[in-house]
Amino acid sequence: xxxxPAPKSRVxxxxxxxxxxxxxxNFILAFGRSTPVWCFGAVxxxxxxxxxxxxxxxxxxxxxxxEMQVRVYSARKALQFFTIPLGYLCGGLLVExxxxxxxxxxxxxxxxxxxxxxxxAFLFLVIGFFGSLSCLPFRADKHIRKLEE
Numbered sequence: 001x002x003x004x005p006a007p008k009s010r011v012x013x014x015x016x017x018x019x020x021x022x023x024x025x026n027f028i029l030a031f032g033r034s035t036p037v038w039c040f041g042a043v044x045x046x047x048x049x050x051x052x053x054x055x056x057x058x059x060x061x062x063x064x065x066x067e068m069q070v071r072v073y074s075a076r077k078a079l080q081f082f083t084i085p086l087g088y089l090c091g092g093l094l095v096e097x098x099x100x101x102x103x104x105x106x107x108x109x110x111x112x113x114x115x116x117x118x119x120x121a122f123l124f125l126v127i128g129f130f131g132s133l134s135c136l137p138f139r140a141d142k143h144i145r146k147l148e149e
Contacts, residue, residue, distance in 0.1 A: 001055040010055040011147050012134060019135040021048035026128030030121050059147055096120070097121050 008085050009014045025045025032038045099119030106112050116122045137143055 001051065009148060010059055011145055014052050014059070015056045015135065015139050017048040017052035017145070018138070019132060019139070021045045021052065022131035022135055023128055024048075026124045026131060030125035030128060032121075033117065063147060095120050095123055108129060 022045075025041050027042065028041025029038055032041055060072060060076075072079045097124045101119075103112060103116070103122060111120070114134065116125065
């Protein structure tokens with residue numbers, strides 16, 4: 001990030017990086033069938049998370065007063081990191097109780113098994129769709145675009 005020129009619109013880069021990361025990583029993990037493909041998907045997704053995070057930090061440091069930065073950063077980190085264990089718990093429950101039983105129902109050779117192979121892969125597809133769809137309203141929000149004014 002230090003060698004790249006500053007973007008014209010940090011908000012646009014932030015929103016596009018999040019959308020790209022959510023869609024590419026999860027869809028590659030859903031349709032991939034080998035460790036190198038999964039590693040490529042994970043690296044590709046997390047590279048863009050770094051781009052998003054760097055631009056968000058610049059926006060926070062330039063738009064939030066110094067007196068409020070500690071509060072803003074602590075609230076952001078609390079919301080960001082307390083959800084990780086919840087995501088792991090929900091993901092495990094969904095794979096074990098919903099997606100694996102669903103994948104066990106169709107006959108061998110069906111479209112679902114051919115496309116995904118496992119309930120975990122199917123969960124990544126669902127996460128990819130919901131993650132990508134959840135990014136779209138933020139891209140249309142005029143208030144977020146005003147952060148750069």
